[in-house]
Amino acid sequence: MNGLFSELFISSLVSGGVIAGIPLIYAGLGEAISERAGVLNVGLEGMMLGGAYGGFVGALHFQSTWFGLMCGGLTGTVISLLMVVLCVRLNSNQIVVGIAITLGAEGVTALLHGAIYGDSYPRVPTAHPYAIPLLSEIPIIGPGFFNHHVSAYLAVAVVFFVSWVLKSTGIGLSIKAAGDQPHALEAAGGGVHRTRTIAVLSTGLLAGLGGAFIVLVGAGLFVPFVTNGKGFIAIVLAMLVRGRVKWIIVASVLFGMSLSLTTALQLAGVDVPIDLVLMLPFVLIIVVLFAFGRRSYLPAALALPYDREQR
Amino acid sequence: MSAPHGGTTVALAEHKSQTESRLERVSRSMTNALIPVVGAFVIGGLLLAVLGRNPFAFYGNVIDHGLIGSLGRQETLIRMAPLLLIAAGLMIAFPAGIWNLGTDGQYVMGGVIVAALGPELAPHVSGFVLFTTLFIVGFVVAAIWSLIPAILKAWYGINEIISTLMLTFIGLRFSAFLVKEYFYDRETTVPQTRVLAVADRLPRMFSSRVHIGLIVGLVAVIAVHFVMRNTAFGLRLRIVGINPKAAIHAGINMKVLTLAIFTLSAGFAGLAAAINITGVDGVVRAEWNPAIGLLVVPLVFLARFHAASVIAFIAAFAVFQVGGESASRKADIPNFMVLFMVGLLLIFMALGEYMQLRSSRKHQS
Numbered sequence: 001m002n003g004l005f006s007e008l009f010i011s012s013l014v015s016g017g018v019i020a021g022i023p024l025i026y027a028g029l030g031e032a033i034s035e036r037a038g039v040l041n042v043g044l045e046g047m048m049l050g051g052a053y054g055g056f057v058g059a060l061h062f063q064s065t066w067f068g069l070m071c072g073g074l075t076g077t078v079i080s081l082l083m084v085v086l087c088v089r090l091n092s093n094q095i096v097v098g099i100a101i102t103l104g105a106e107g108v109t110a111l112l113h114g115a116i117y118g119d120s121y122p123r124v125p126t127a128h129p130y131a132i133p134l135l136s137e138i139p140i141i142g143p144g145f146f147n148h149h150v151s152a153y154l155a156v157a158v159v160f161f162v163s164w165v166l167k168s169t170g171i172g173l174s175i176k177a178a179g180d181q182p183h184a185l186e187a188a189g190g191g192v193h194r195t196r197t198i199a200v201l202s203t204g205l206l207a208g209l210g211g212a213f214i215v216l217v218g219a220g221l222f223v224p225f226v227t228n229g230k231g232f233i234a235i236v237l238a239m240l241v242r243g244r245v246k247w248i249i250v251a252s253v254l255f256g257m258s259l260s261l262t263t264a265l266q267l268a269g270v271d272v273p274i275d276l277v278l279m280l281p282f283v284l285i286i287v288v289l290f291a292f293g294r295r296s297y298l299p300a301a302l303a304l305p306y307d308r309e310q311r
Numbered sequence: 312m313s314a315p316h317g318g319t320t321v322a323l324a325e326h327k328s329q330t331e332s333r334l335e336r337v338s339r340s341m342t343n344a345l346i347p348v349v350g351a352f353v354i355g356g357l358l359l360a361v362l363g364r365n366p367f368a369f370y371g372n373v374i375d376h377g378l379i380g381s382l383g384r385q386e387t388l389i390r391m392a393p394l395l396l397i398a399a400g401l402m403i404a405f406p407a408g409i410w411n412l413g414t415d416g417q418y419v420m421g422g423v424i425v426a427a428l429g430p431e432l433a434p435h436v437s438g439f440v441l442f443t444t445l446f447i448v449g450f451v452v453a454a455i456w457s458l459i460p461a462i463l464k465a466w467y468g469i470n471e472i473i474s475t476l477m478l479t480f481i482g483l484r485f486s487a488f489l490v491k492e493y494f495y496d497r498e499t500t501v502p503q504t505r506v507l508a509v510a511d512r513l514p515r516m517f518s519s520r521v522h523i524g525l526i527v528g529l530v531a532v533i534a535v536h537f538v539m540r541n542t543a544f545g546l547r548l549r550i551v552g553i554n555p556k557a558a559i560h561a562g563i564n565m566k567v568l569t570l571a572i573f574t575l576s577a578g579f580a581g582l583a584a585a586i587n588i589t590g591v592d593g594v595v596r597a598e599w600n601p602a603i604g605l606l607v608v609p610l611v612f613l614a615r616f617h618a619a620s621v622i623a624f625i626a627a628f629a630v631f632q633v634g635g636e637s638a639s640r641k642a643d644i645p646n647f648m649v650l651f652m653v654g655l656l657l658i659f660m661a662l663g664e665y666m667q668l669r670s671s672r673k674h675q676s
Binding site: 046110115279290 | 358362364410412459463467469472473474476477478480481484485487488491492597605606608609612643644645647648649650651652653654655656657658660661662664665668
């Protein structure tokens with residue numbers, strides 16, 4: 001049975017949407033934290049790419065998906081240290097540093113991969129899926145949603161955890177204050193620099209995990225520029241959900257589906273120009289920016305360095 | 312959201328430094344520009360050493376093949392043409408506070424249309440008319456492509472950083488679609504446009520391979536420098552970059568000006584593509600993406616939008632690009648050293664801004 005509404009098409013769209021959406025959840029959540037604290041992280045793409053490479057090397061070395069994910073998160077965190085030093089401590093332009101991180105990470109990962117693995121293109125150990133009992137037995141969409149590597153479910157759990165932290169804890173309040181009223185936070189005895197440091201490091205960790213997920217669970221191997229714009233999409237998703245971080249799950253999976261549409265269409269035997277389908281997620285981003293951009297909630301002090309001496 | 316700070320600091324620095332002698336000013340801006348370059352070379356060298364390659368041999372090969380060898384030197388001059396034109400466009404956008412980061416997409420969109428049109432036009436018109444038409448087409452197509460982020464910015468207040476970056480992804484896919492579906496040469500097996508005959512390419516100079524595109528690039532950079540610093544239009548752009556609110560109070564029509572900035576800036580990127588296609592490539596393949604636009608960004612900042620410095624930086628960069636290709640082949644590493652070094656350049660540039668700010672504060676107190 002061919003066509004748009006076949007079982008095969010829907011199940012591959014759902015499954016592909018989740019696989020492509022999970023990295024967006026991790027990275028988008030990270031960006032949401034950073035934006036709430038007043039730091040616009042344009043280097044997200046670079047941090048994801050760093051995490052993708054770090055995760056790849058870690059998984060090969062330890063022959064383990066989980067160690068790979070840890071190495072990916074660690075690499076992302078280390079790269080975000082650069083942003084902490086330059087943008088939080090030295091008040092450099094956040095956009096210049098963000099672009100620097102993205103270009104630098106593209107260059108260094110492609111170089112290292114080419115010089116070390118360029119001849120062999122090794123594959124990482126397979127990430128075995130875990131089927132959630134009962135839920136994964138739902139016809140058609142069950143396996144697509146509920147038969148994935150555990151790190152996919154973990155992403156959803158992390159979103160709920162971060163949502164709780166932002167809403168109900170002191171550090172969550174500090175993060176929101178650092179973005180909206182940095183001077184008030186300082187006056188109340190909280191540290192803007194310290195809060196933003198924590199936020200940016202969390203972003204690096206989450207972006208690194210997202211990048212590592214692409215390689216370890218999604219693609220199975222590293223290729224240069226493997227993130228292919230996902231970091232930028234995640235930035236827009238973070239802006240789109242306007243601080244209500246739980247919505248990042250829905251937005252990410254929907255965008256994940258548009259990213260995985262080519263495979264699903266090919267499986268369904270529908271013949272459309274592949275380039276137009278690959279263009280779709282980015283067109284969607286422009287449409288989303290147009291439709292929600294004006295109303296998107298952004299903290300007052302976003303992208304502005306905090307300087308104690310200037311009021 | 313924040314404007315490119317380079318613009319602001321440059322304007323402030325110029326204002327402040329009137330008391331300084333010209334020599335002091337030149338030597339200080341030279342040091343400020345050179346520190347990031349040295350930093351990038353040192354860290355890049357360390358990476359090469361980590362990979363077990365000899366950094367001195369690598370950089371030696373870069374100079375040998377990009378500057379000293381006659382073939383390499385010609386190639387360097389050829390590569391400078393599109394880089395200079397992209398830089399000219401950024402010299403308009405950045406001081407005006409517009410982050411046009413979509414030059415790669417604008418370049419490809421302009422290039423694809425020029426490549427498709429060139430071989431169709433060539434039998435009917437020739438020489439000056441052919442080139443002028445294709446240059447205008449490249450400029451206009453890229454300018455039209457940039458209307459999307461321009462309108463989103465001017466009328467809907469949507470930040471152009473993300474929209475221009477996204478439009479590069481869209482432009483690359485869309486141009487590939489155009490080549491595969493409409494513009495392909497029916498006589499070849501790979502999807503590509505028809506080839507512009509060698510006889511119909513841009514004229515060459517000094518009995519070398521270097522075509523006149525280099526002159527166009529140099530003239531563009533110098534002209535933009537002059538317009539930005541010596542005309543009312545340029546002053547208006549710089550006011551908008553330093554203080555948009557003051558600009559509105561001064562009666563500047565922000566919407567029209569934003570459209571002008573985007574279309575001019577993108578137009579130069581389209582012209583760059585037109586020149587490279589009529590001068591060297593003669594053809595566009597599907598999936599074509601030279602991705603040189605973002606690499607020019609740090610160069611125009613380091614040069615502080617000054618024509619002579621822009622030309623010097625672009626020349627040095629072209630040497631590194633051409634020489635880096637041979638050096639990478641010899642060192643058996645993929646050709647991504649340039650990309651990495653550009654990232655490093657930007658990081659050291661951000662550090663340099665901080666050092667400068669700190670020292671100027673010390674002076675004041």
